[in-house]
Amino acid sequence: MRKLKNNELGRISVNEFKAVEKTPIIVVLDNIRSLNNIGSVFRTSDAFLIEKIYLCGICATPPNKDIHKTALGATESVDWEYAESTLSVVQNLQDSKVKVLAIEQAENSTKLDAFLPEKNQKYAIVMGNEVKGVQQEVVNASDFCIEIPQLGTKHSLNISVTTGVVIWDLFTKIRSL
Numbered sequence: 099m100r101k102l103k104n105n106e107l108g109r110i111s112v113n114e115f116k117a118v119e120k121t122p123i124i125v126v127l128d129n130i131r132s133l134n135n136i137g138s139v140f141r142t143s144d145a146f147l148i149e150k151i152y153l154c155g156i157c158a159t160p161p162n163k164d165i166h167k168t169a170l171g172a173t174e175s176v177d178w179e180y181a182e183s184t185l186s187v188v189q190n191l192q193d194s195k196v197k198v199l200a201i202e203q204a205e206n207s208t209k210l211d212a213f214l215p216e217k218n219q220k221y222a223i224v225m226g227n228e229v230k231g232v233q234q235e236v237v238n239a240s241d242f243c244i245e246i247p248q249l250g251t252k253h254s255l256n257i258s259v260t261t262g263v264v265i266w267d268l269f270t271k272i273r274s275l
Contacts (some may be wrong), residue, residue: 117176120149121269122220128184128236129155129227129246130257137168138258139225144172146269150222151176154184168258184224184236191222192241200224200240201264202232203253207245210267217275221268227263 110118113118125143130136136157143151153159158175159180160166181187199213201223215221224240226232237243246255246263255263 110173112171114129115144115147121147121272123148123265123268123272124150124152124191124220124222125261126152126184126187126191126198126222127154127157128224128232129230130157130225130230131228132257133162133164133166135156135228135256137165137257139168139173139261140165140169140178140263142258142265144192145175146235148176148267151178152184152187152222153178154187155182156185181245187237188222188224188236188239190218191196195221196220197242198222198224198240199242199244199264200232200237201228201244201246202226202237202262203245204237204243209242210244210246211265213242213244213267213271215268215271215275218225223264223268225257225264228257232251 115143124149125139127139128135140151141162158165165173174259191198224232224236244264246260
């Protein structure tokens with residue numbers, strides 16, 4: 099088995115990315131402090147044709163060398179917008195008929211593996227601060243609270259890892275509808 103070279107991967111250009119049909123998922127970052135995590139979310143969002151990223155609260159915004167270090171140019175392909183209030187973004191998305199999924203450990207949360215997306219429905223996933231998680235008022239306002247089942251001694255994952263797991267899961271489920 100031979101590893102493929104970069105020029106054999108069939109990558110699309112930024113202009114082609116902008117024009118292609120997107121996966122009906124929006125990412126909302128709620129007060130993410132690590133610029134490397136933000137960059138990683140951009141890179142994952144590019145890989146799975148995510149529609150848009152909202153950077154809320156204390157999130158840094160591109161252009162930024164520390165975001166670029168992990169985004170590797172994905173800040174140019176993935177649409178993004180800054181908003182001071184995560185709650186306002188959530189409410190505006192819901193007004194536009196987007197279902198909002200807070201990704202958080204909470205009472206009566208739905209396990210990610212049990213969550214079944216609806217056909218022709220757009221979703222926004224809210225990813226929380228590295229220490230405090232998704233703000234309680236945002237969890238309260240969300241349509242669903244989704245939790246990744248974890249079986250080990252640790253009860254949290256890095257936000258960029260969590261985002262990748264959730265996007266991959268939703269991407270595969272949406273594509274199979």
